[in-house]
Amino acid sequence: MKRRNFIKKLSLAAVPFTLGGIPIKLMAENSLTRMAGQSTNDRVLVILQLHGGNDGLNSIIPVEAYDEYYRWRANIAIPAKNSARKMILLDNTLPSDAQVGLHPDMLAMKDLYDRGRMTVVQGVSYKNNNGSHFRGRDISFMGGGFDDYFSSGWVGRYLQQEFAPKQYPDEFPNAEMEDPLAIEMGSDVSLIFHQQGNIPTSISINNPESFAQLVGELEGFTDQGIDPRGKPPVALDNSPYGKELNWILGLEDKSQDYAERLNEVYQNAPASSVTYPENYPFNAPRGSNAQQAYTAIAVNCPPVGWRWGRIGCKDKSVSGKTGWV
Amino acid sequence: MLRLLDGNLNVRGSVNENYARELMELFTIGRGLEGTLPPATVPGDYFNFTEQDVRAAAAVLSGWELDTTFTSFDQTVDLYTTGTQKLPRGKVRGSTTNASSHDNEVKQFSDRYGNATIQPNPLLLNGTNATEESALDEISQLIELIYAQPETARNFCRRIYRYFVYHEITQTIDDTIVAEMANTLVSNGYKLQPVLEDLFQSQHFYEAAAGVNDDNFGGIIKSPLDLMIGTLRLCNVQLPDPTGNATAYYEQTGELIRALSDMGMHFYEPFDVAGYDAYHQYPIYHRSWISTNYLVSRYEFIRNLVSDSQMGGMMKIDPVVFVQTNISNAIASNARSLIIELVKYFLPLADNLxxxxxxxxxAGLTAERLNYFLTAFLKSPQIDADPEGAWTFRWNNPVDTEVVRRQLESLFNAIMQSPEYQLY
Structure with a gap:
């Protein structure tokens, strides 16, 4: 499947901005942008999850229904005109009922859109929505319907299929795919990378250098080759103890398998040549109310989880070895 | 909840449903056992409650704001004295005799709640006006209504079961063990202690499947807090005196809280209103505590506690003192007996070793695993031709105390930086 088809098929919207104290710093220069620079092509799929409540209607503002929008939220509405901070009209070539305005701080996204690099998917929901934030999030991670209860996520299943018949984690890394199938950063473990009946297809990591160093020196990781790796006695394999122990062991194994590789890629990468903004909002006048307000948000918000999927593909024509999707 | 779930924005005529929704979905009756409910056919019907019930409950909860000066809270009253206002709470908007932002109409619930209604008690009204007392009374009626549903007790007991036994609950377990627990909870007026006593004395708590002893043991992944506090207490690590040496006390507890964050637990600040993922996130539950990153942090926490050479942490476990204090010389002087004894202290399954x-x-652990501990203890690096004999000699005499210390550190690190130690 071609990358564009993949993305189209999944209606994936790339959203290249973030709020919150830590992620701004992460974006400015972090290990993943650096490692991504090592890719021999642009086949990197990044999924950013903004955790928490974003005001969708003030990010993407309805144009044709602006009066109604304004009536419902006069106190917080983004001005349509006559203001230095009025909304940005996204695309006047769209049919009138599809016209939207962007929040005035979304200039960079307007630029992406103009270059054909961004799309907006609005009104995302599911049939028989039960009003639960948590169920809604689970469904978006699991990629199922309203009555599905999968124990896997849509990226996890995609990766399983993509690399079949090879099974993760037992048959990875291998000669065709020496990298982790996906990398996850942030403060939780997303269902999105889970596969049926085994550990998730992602490696969770913040700093490849310290990760490799710790995995290299901690006693808990130096036991490979001289012991049975804590395998439970066979009789206990299907007991709760056995199942949880095998789960932890699987993740311990993968830490060892990938720590050095990740660090190697990281060390070989030049520092990013892109200058990322350090402060949000990026184009608000210094000292403006808006800037202060967003600084307050940045301080009070929990870190936004963000994930970065490196998805290998088997198309060897691209780079002569494992490529990137 | 007035602040976290916008209760202070919930006023008559402009109802905010956030708290009412989470009160039902997260804190009481819940969404049922995942994957077992029939698919909803009517929009807004979630089987245990409906959108109508969320709105009705929101109306019951309307008309309150933050009491930032704690006027409703008498700090001189003992928290455990019954019949008094004990905990800080909000206050009604308007005044206590005219709760002007409270929705004073009859609240109609759906057939999921037996078509119940909640309305103000006429005796508590001030003329036709709602009062603080009448609004509080409506909240009591709401709580009574929710707790009267069998599913509420069932949902609490599922959470207890997951916390103490295992995260997988089959329909059969739900219909037997969990149902029994729920009966006990209801018949004891929602007191938890009888439920826990029954559970801890049940055969199920100790063995689930036939033929495998201690089957339900060791199936819980320790939270970062369990790992940390359990380790510190087991090894008798003392914190500085909080009154006599407050600076050191806060430095060390600050260090512990940072370590908890590294292991994925933001202490007292769970990411979600639903709490830590480990206690609600179907289908992984407590497996949320283990990622490649968090596991490294767990092992690092142990290394910093145990290894004398690590200057990272202020708190230390002294393995020599631990063995001297807890284990007889007869056992400690024999390397194999010592390993078995320590495994019994630290790891969940230690039968027939x-x-x-x-x-x-x-056996609870394979012989290979014990032999690995022996290797980590005395043979990495191996400095003696007869390592076990040399250990006995050094321990009994005692000589080469630095060698003894280093060898015990290796053993403690091997046992506690392990998948087994993450379980209990």
Whole structure:
């Protein structure tokens, strides 16, 4: 499947901005942008999850229904005109009922859109929505319907299929795919990378250098080759103890398998040549109310989880070895 | 909840449903056992409650704001004295005799709640006006209504079961063990202690499947807090006196809280209103505590506590003192007995332990695993021709105390930086 088809098929919207104290710093220069620079092509799929409540209607503002929008939220509405901070009209070539305005701080996204690099998917929901934030999030991670209860996520299943018949984690890394199938950063473990009946297809990591160093020196990781790796006695394999122990062991194994590789890629990468903004909002006048307000948000918000999927593909024509999707 | 779930924005005529929704979905009756409910056919009907019930409950909860000066809270009253206002709470908007932002109409619930209604008690009204007392009374009616649903007790007991036994709950377990627990909870007026006593004395708590002893043991992944506090207490690590040496006390507890964050637990600040993922996130539950990153942080926490050479942490476990204090010389001087004794202290399954690979079929750990501990203890690096004999000699005499310390550190690190130590 071609990358564009993949993305189209999944209606994936790339959203290249973030709020919150830590992620701004992460974006400015972090290990993943650096490692991504090592890719021999642009086949990197990044999924950013903004955790928490974003005001969708003030990010993407309805144009044709602006009066109604304004009536419902006069106190917080983004001005349509006559203001230095009025909304940005996204695309006047769209049919009138599809016209939207962007929040005035979304200039960079307007630029992406103009270059054909961004799309907006609005009104995302599911049939028989039960009003639960948590169920809604689970469904978006699991990629199922309203009555599905999968124990896997849509990226996890995609990766399983993509690399079949090879099974993760037992048959990875291998000669065709020496990298982790996906990398996850942030403060939780997303269902999105889970596969049926085994550990998730992602490696969770913040700093490849310290990760490799710790995995290299901690006693808990130096036991490979001289012991049975804590395998439970066979009789206990299907007991709760056995199942949880095998789960932890699987993740311990993968830490060892990938720590050095990740660090190697990281060390070989030049520092990013892109200058990322350090402060949000990026184009608000210094000292403006808006800037202060967003600084307050940045301080009070929990870190936004963000994930970065490196998805290998088997198309060897691209780079002569494992490529990137 | 007035702040976290916008209760202070919930006023008559402009109802905010956030708290009412989470009160039902997260804190009481819940969404049922995942994957077992029939698919909803009517929009807004979630089986245990409906959108109508969320709105009705929101109306019951309307008309309150933050009491930032704690006027409703008498700090001189003992928290455990019954019949008094004990905990800080909000206050009604308007005044206590005219709760002007409270929705004073009759609240109609759906057939999921037996078409119940909640309305103000006429005796508590001030003329036709709602009062603080009448609004509080409506909240009591709401709580009574929710707790009267059998599913509420069932949902609480599922959470207790997951916390103490295992995260997988089949329909059969839900219909038997959990149902029994729920009966006990209801018949004891929602007191938890009788439920826990029953559970801890039940056969199920100790063994689930036939033929496998201690089957339900060791199936819980320790939270970062369990790992940390459990380790510090087991090894008798003392914190500085909070009154006599407050600076050191806060430095060390600050260090612990940072370590918890590294292991994925933001202490007292769970990411979600639903709490830590480990206690609600179907289908992984407590497995949320283990990622490649968090596991490294767990092992690092142990290394910093145990290894004398690590200057990272202020708190230390002294393995020599631990063995001297807890284990007799007869056992400690024999390397194999010492390992078995320490495994019993630290790891969840330690029955029938043996170093003989031909005889470990019924053991909690494989003989290979014990032999690995022996290797980590005395043979990495191996400095003696007869490591076990040399250990006995050094321990009994005692000589080469630095060697003894280093060898015990290796053993403690091997046992506690392990998948087994993450379980209990």
């Amino acid at each position: 043996t170093f003989d690979t031909a005889a470990d079929d019924n």
